[in-house]
Amino acid sequence: MPRVHAPSRPSGACASAESCRRCHPRNWRTMTEHSPFHLPRPRLTIEQATELARDRFGVTGTVTELGSHQDRNFRIEADAGTVVLKVSNPAVATIELEAQNAALEHLIGLDLDLPAAVADVVGSQIVRVIIDGQNLDLRLLTYVDGHPLTDTLHLSLEQIRSLGDVAARIVRGLADFEHPGTDRFLQWDLRRGGEVIDALLVQVDDEARRDRLRTVTDAARRQLTRVSADLRVQAIHGDLTDDNVVSGDGAAGAISGVIDFGDVAQGWLVAELAATCACVLYRSPQRPLAILDTIEAFAAQVPLTDAELSALWPLIVLRTAVLVVSGEAQVHLDDGNQYADANRSREWLAFQTASAQEGAEIEALIRFAVADPHEAIAATGHPVLGPLDPAARIDLSVTSAAYDAGRWLEPGIDERVALDSAACLGHAVTGYGEFRLSQTRIDTADESITLALGIEVYLPADMPVTAPIDGTVIVVDTKTVRLEGIDFDLWLTGVDAAADGQIVRAGSALGSVAASPRHARHGTAIDRVTVQTSRLRGIRPPFFVAPSGAALWQRVCPDPSALLGLTPLGPLADPAALLQRRDATFARVQEHYYAAPPQIERGWKHHLIDTHGQSYVDMVNNVTTVGHGHPRIAEAARSQWSLLNTNSRFHYEELIRFTERLAELAPDPLDTVFLVNSGTEAVDLALRLALSYTGHDTVVSVREAYHGWSMAADAVSSSVADNPRALETRPEWVHLVEAPNAVRGKYRGMQSAPQYLNDLDGDLQALAADGRTIAAFIAEPVFGNAGGVLLPDGYLSGVYERMRARGALCIADEVQVSYARLGQHFWGTEQQNVVPDIITIAKAMGNGHPLGAVITRRDVAERFADDGPFFSSAGGSPLSCRIGLTVLDIMRDEGLQQNAEVVGEHLKRGLERLGERFDLVGAVYGMGLYLGVELVSDRAEFTPATAVAVAVCDELLLRGCIVQPTGDFKNVLKIKPPLCLTIASADHFLCALAAVLGEIAS
Template sequence: MNPLAAAGLPRPDMSVAEASTLAQELFGRTGHITELGSQQDRNFRIQAAEGPSFLLKVANPEFTNDELLAQNEALRFLTAAGITVPQVVLGLSGESVYRYKDSGVRLLTFLDGSPLTSAGYLSPASATALGKLAGRTAAALSGLKSAGLTPSGLGRDQQWDLRNGVAVVERLQHHIQGQARRQQVLQATAHVAAALENLAGELRVQTIHGDITDDNVVAEPNRAGQAIACGVIDFGDLGYGWLVAELAVTLSCLLHHNPGEVGALIAAARAFDEQIRLTDTEIAALWPLVLLRGAVLEVSGEQQVAIDPTNAYAASGRDKEWMIFEQALALPFDLMRELFRSALGRPAECAPAPDGPVGARLLPAIKHAVPLDFSSTSPDLHGGRWRRSDSEAALVRDRIATATPASALLAPYGQFRMTRTEVDTSAEQATCALGTELFVPAGSAVHAPVGGTFTPTPDGAVLVCAGFSLILQGLECQLEAGTTVAAGELLGTVRSDRTVEYGRLWVQLSTVADLAPPQFATPDHAAGWLRLCPDPSQILGFRAAATSATGDDMLRRRQFHFAQVQEIYYQQPPQIERGWQHHLIDIRGRSYLDMMNNVTILGHGHPEIAAAAADQWQLLNTNSRFHYEVLGELCSQLSDLAPAGLDEVLLVNSGTEAVDLALRMAGAATGRSAVVTVKEAYHGWSMGSDAVSTSLADNPSALETRPEWVHLAAAPNTYRGIYRGPDSGPRYVADIARQLSELDSRGIAVAAFISESFYGNAGGVPLPREYLAGVYELIRARGGVCIADEVQVGFGRLGEYFWGFEEQRVVPDIITVAKSMGNGHPLGAVITTREIADAFRGEGSFFSSAGGSGLSCRIGLTVLQVLERENLQRNATEVGAHLKAELLHLMETHHIIGAVHGMGLYLGVELVRDRDTLEAAREETFAICERLRERGVIVQPTADRQNVLKIKPPLCLSMSSATFFVQQLDEVLTRGW
């Protein structure tokens, strides 16, 4: 077979009826037969009424028997190696290959599973499985020769062998539609040829599958619904080839699933390398081969449609093939080489520059530099200053005003700049500085640090030195292009800025002579670009690099010292060091929409809270046994916000402490200990609050380990409880009435009933109508008290209601509140009647060290003031209504959404595998949260089944951000997770 000399390889002319006859006459197999897509062969699936399925393969006539027998031999060999592949089925005469109309005919077992082709986004788990399967297959096939198996059919010359890739493109390029597109493919192929020229001779050659892609693997879903490759099919491209081409082909197929993202590429390459370690030369050749694969796919696909217009399979793949080519072309070879080397634990291939002593300083008149901090931890960017379009320039102007002579302001190399962060975007921003930005007195002389060849540019110059290039921007120079300069020679002066006496000089190194690197890189590309553009500190004569911004060391330290019982969000958690309003920013300048931090009700970094805290720290901070104004003022305002009669306030430092105290007060007021609580509830972690907590997500043994004084009532969950619907309240109340009567008969008197006013822990599920009214009446009739846990839903989060119990039209005897009350500061309260408070006083005195401190009270007062002045409760109503309406709209197209719970800005999106059985989509929910994080949204699962997206953002959430969240959720549910 020599496809390079052939006119093309149209599929054999064969009907379904002929295939059915062949299957029966040659192999004795009958059943329902359907044709499957193929580029150059014919494939027919045969499904018998009972038993397994088979695949009848009718090969292109160009394939010889030797080539088909070689495929059969490889299938047997891989099976023995433990890799799932189709099995060869012998015909009635004992042969494995038959000829019919010049075509080879074989029968194989059909591998159950789904190809990855139809999948949208492929998760790191899916990419890892695909890379691992490709690596295992390559590693196994490398043993064919040592096993003495070298079938003659392996040496065929074929168009899919990337050793022939350049020739294939050149021969078939006339099939490409459009001159511009054709020229683009030819230029890219020439670039590949140049890159491979000095590498090809060192690339290992062995037997490879040659096409382990989304088309040619079968996958099974894991518990999260992610497709995990488990078997390899279609060995039509089997033959000798470059080992690294096996990985290149696999990586190429990921490009149309995850356009613009390198995470899946890195995951697949790492998994492949763990199976069969790549050499340095193979890593260098990898991305050129990915691009070559894209070019070959493009020309081959166009040729196939031209010679076989009825081939719908080939025609349908053309857009995908062009996308693969474009995506591969967009990423420079050198960048991808260093990204792969970094991910695979290899040192940088390029040496740090300059490699050797520096002859002179770039700016000899500048004696020292004052660093500028544009990072996410910069104290100069508080109060949302980083959101200004001129934030960097404004900070520079401030610093210039106090700068000393002979000094420079320096924005460090390698710093991830929060000032370049955008919010409400799914794409990473280019935040990592690949050079050093200097602000120096205008006219400062710039000298060559080492000798080189000078080339002026429109905004500066490039000095090409031995082993690296020095890129300067902001340089005024008179030298001619091609001028050879010596170390210490004057290159020019720093241009002046018309507004200030200082000028800007950008200094950047590049270790690749013909590569024009960007000034800033996105976080996912930073590891590669930083290797290609080294630290310029040596030529400046002072430190020009930022402290390495990596969260890896801190994460390891946390995992080692921070007890693991304290959970962490996400499998690969970002290190988040800044919050502003309803956004969070990590140390690499990536912004995230915060859809779950209900503690910071006003938003992150609120300047009034910061100012109030700072001011109070400088005045006084002591405990509530002292007398100071802010304590009385806070208690007075809380009393005014509570229903009439609830005018006694006890200040604490958390919701746990508030609930624990409320239980003690109920016992003191009634002289009893029995408490009724509902299932699927969480109230805290102390001995008392944990005793009444029944959340299985927090404690899988919660229902079996309650103390005897705790009595459990059914979860009043209107979506999945024992009674369902908003009108199910009376039925739940009737059950509690029977339960209380049974306790009466046993002589057990109830002290209290406690529940959330809005079923927050279950995912923001409203309680059924008349539920609390009926239960409160039953409890009070027996002399008990009613505790409303408002820790999550109080303070206006529901929008229409300030307190959750208002939605139920009841008044509790005790209110517990925390979280929102301090906007992140540890502050909570118990609000109750004077009668209950006086009864508790009989047990002794009480105080909380932090709860009633001057600092806590001042912050609590400020929170209430800002809530009112910024109309955040109204914002919760309006934005919450918009958000819920949009989420309900998503239910129409995404059946995984079983329900949208809640109101205001306390919502829950419940995800199910089946809307009838309500089987919880637990694993899917976690995976969806991971994918949303990748797209710039922070959200986490909640509820006992961990299948509800808890949506309780700061109340300053904007309409545009709410819309962005819905768009991202829609994208993830549409394209996969």
């Protein structure tokens, strides 16, 4: 038997008058309890379903109930495969079920996986039974294998288009399908959508929501009335949504199968597409124009008529409203229906998203989406303003130097930059298609509206404005003109125009630049003129749009550069194409975050900005301690480069100043500094120091740790997340001891140090018995790679005592957790109340500049001289020392250690509260701004939720937060942002994480 799948969104049908005697068509509008819109699910237990499947269909196995609005569905894991027992609502006529089966047979060969009816023990596909006085029809359906789209948090563009494609294929397949069972009364039939609203609106308890529903749906109904007579009618599926389709190629793949045909009925052809678009709205509420991709894919196979194009948007609005009132009514009627209750929030979200759009603009965009692409606008020889100097173009993109030092957040920055440029060059011109950093918003899950669809020209007032094309002048307001041409509208602002309604020829005077004294610079009055083209005739387009709609909007509003006598700017590099270039020359083993990463080209404090002007809170960059783009570091680097940069064998003051500062910060008796370029080099050098000083042969390190990539640093690293073969490839001079992980380790709890130390004693005895001597013990004072797990109380104290008793040195790998990151402590070892013999540091020291150090005692450093001099070509260079000093100055002057303590405590409390709400959160680790959130699928077993952690990080990226998984199971969210993180940004991260966890848990 083939595998089977349950339909997750069954029909909400009612029988015709002949099959449903309770609901006569003459009085259904006034019915309440016996209305066709009030259809409680059949009363049936899992035990009863098990018996029915066994006795009627000969199927046995594990039975699980699936969600449904108005039917009952039971998945049965049988030996021969998984099947679904569908128990239809008593109000659904048998002939309607026969129509559903017939439709499935009619669509065989459609190149889609579809369910099929399985006959019972006597050969019937529909079985009538009486259970507790209910006349119920049973069917058994085959399973459609695949990944349900409802389990996908974020629909890919491929899936959004695939929904439209599949809807069109089903419509085409059913175009010639006829069956008396499709002539049915169905509350999802949008021909009756207004009546459904009238009947069920009372079920919405909130008065404001009721009023909004009434206002919006009345407007949609009026629009439909104008075209309804011209809409095509045929048998349609009626519910091609994420509930009823599966993907065959994983979570992001195209749709491969349809799993439910419970709503097959006669209806408007375009209503099929409306239902699908409503689904896209609630799955992509932050990108409402994603429906245009669905519509374009549908129309490529089923061209829409003019009437259908006019009807589509009001039908989408009506569909979202019907979903809302039907869901509210179903929950009122059947308060145990968790499936219907869970759907309510997303249905309201879809309605709110739809009702917030401008209908005329959406209709125009729909028409444009299905039209053939238009060519670019060509030069006419009559520039609107001119002549303009190409050199006067100013850069307002994400990488513009005008936005350095956070100036992009200043109100009016674009205008000030343009006016300053115009004062020098006589005029200034902005770029079309530029993603403006000034439009970027921080600490938000919403897409920033950054793409400029027009050009701004700053030039002296009273300059003449020329008509570049033939057209009719429409004066919109005192400073806005629309020139209606043959192929497009030209929108101009900041212009005193000719008479309204005047017909002008290309090259004739259109008006002049309007004077604006507030723009005066150095005695010259300068005004701004905006130039924008649009193929949405008569509808003024926005000047800025979201990057997600760039492809369509740039077709709607082509580049007007040619009308200004300018050459269009080249397109922005595609991040995906750039990634291919990276892979062509950059060793792929050097991994990057995310499968489809944004192209990050600017940072400011704890924010990262991509080339489309989207901002992300950087929750993972412990390298950039004092924040991205810090002007003091930039100036320090510029200043030192202009003076000197060489190696430490030369004599210069910056080296002395920096090493003195580090020695002052180090705990006594550590007083001597080596400068290198990275944490790996620091660890490698520390191991050499210990081996040289002691003359011993063995280094002890803890499991699960990561210390670097060089031969020696990798040798003492045992994290299987960084090296899957780590535990089997350690050299003989390395001895691994149990990881003292107080949460996931062999012994649990912060008081578990004695147990770990007891095990360590056994290791030390075994090493001694083998004649091995210990040169060093190396460990992080906080388990950074595990997500900031604190060591058990007293663990390092006990270890250091044992090691020193054997003549070994104690190395604290502080590369990740030092430099004030823990808030209360500058050094991680302070949390354990110990002082190591050697400290290794890097990352935070240079704020992204390659800089590392080893701090130790003078006697340890001097012993190393016996092996010859040590030298690092760039370690300790004047530039590195200057930057290192500046980082320390900034940390002191801006109170970043105190900020790490305050914001870190606030953030950790927030994460712990999320742990109280969501079972996915197994534990919260760390202190200050080194935190970790371990995600588990089972709290009792503490089962790592690795796949969930990856999905959470991907979803957080879409909500403007960058975080990555860590730990041996890659299930811990590592949270180690720049120390300048604010409470506002921490709260944004907490809200985003709560939203993602809520979606996964629902």
